[in-house]
Amino acid sequence: DAKTTQPPSMDCAEGRAANLPCNHSTISGNEYVYWYRQIHSQGPQYIIHGLKNNETNEMASLIITEDRKSSTLILPHATLRDTAVYYCIVRAPGGFKTIFGAGTRLFVKA
Amino acid sequence: DTGVSQNPRHKITKRGQNVTFRCDPISEHNRLYWYRQTLGQGPEFLTYFQNEAQLEKSRLLSDRFSAERPKGSFSTLEIQRTEQGDSAMYLCASSLYQGVSTDTQYFGPGTRLTVL
Numbered sequence: 212d213a214k215t216t217q218p219p220s221m222d223c224a225e226g227r228a229a230n231l232p233c234n235h236s237t238i239s240g241n242e243y244v245y246w247y248r249q250i251h252s253q254g255p256q257y258i259i260h261g262l263k264n265n266e267t268n269e270m271a272s273l274i275i276t277e278d279r280k281s282s283t284l285i286l287p288h289a290t291l292r293d294t295a296v297y298y299c300i301v302r303a304p305g306g307f308k309t310i311f312g313a314g315t316r317l318f319v320k321a
Numbered sequence: 322d323t324g325v326s327q328n329p330r331h332k333i334t335k336r337g338q339n340v341t342f343r344c345d346p347i348s349e350h351n352r353l354y355w356y357r358q359t360l361g362q363g364p365e366f367l368t369y370f371q372n373e374a375q376l377e378k379s380r381l382l383s384d385r386f387s388a389e390r391p392k393g394s395f396s397t398l399e400i401q402r403t404e405q406g407d408s409a410m411y412l413c414a415s416s417l418y419q420g421v422s423t424d425t426q427y428f429g430p431g432t433r434l435t436v437l
Contacts, residue, residue: 243423245425247428252410252431252433253430253431254325254327254412254414254428254429254430254431255364255412255414255428256428257425257426257427257428260423260425262423298363302423304422304423304424305418305420305423305424307352307354307366307369307376307377308366308369308377309354309356309364309366309414309426310366311363311364311365312363313362313363314363
């Protein structure tokens with residue numbers, strides 16, 4: 212599975228959009244991009260995933276560049292409860308192992 | 322759909338004791354995974370099952386660790402002769418793998434083990 216690179220931390224004002232970047236320049240053609248978040252002392256929470264196209268669900272939007280070498284997770288209206296560590300992961304279909312990096316620690320401030 | 326559940330949520334034990342954790346996956350999910358997470362680090366893969374078969378084990382899973390999924394439903398993770406280095410959060414995840422596309426892993430709340 213490809214490696215990902217994320218900034219160690221980011222700040223965001225409450226009510227504003229949080230844009231979390233991820234680089235995955237060695238991603239293979241069949242690997243999906245997944246995003247999880249982990250609020251302190253809880254298990255990782257699935258947010259969204261995508262292959263090529265942009266995706267949106269009730270939690271977030273995922274923008275994947277055309278060359279698939281990077282992506283951005285967008286939380287459209289961040290709240291204090293969105294403060295967490297966000298993990299960007301790439302994984303092949305059927306791959307059993309989810310390799311977590313260090314993630315991005317997002318601080319949402321009032 | 323009640324999500325992945327894990328019991329106990331917290332376990333404190335003395336060095337040398339055995340401990341067992343239980344994971345109940347999302348109903349109908351055929352894959353079940355165990356991860357370990359130490360403070361400040363991301364989760365690390367330990368092992369996984371497809372139905373009742375244990376198909377992969379990480380080198381992190383020493384001989385003192387054993388996992389079972391006897392009927393392809395719930396799973397147990399046992400640690401024998403615990404050491405202080407075993408102190409960590411043990412996470413379980415499950416997914417529905419159908420072989421044609423990607424499968425999303427859903428995680429439980431974890432069991433936090435403290436070895437004194």
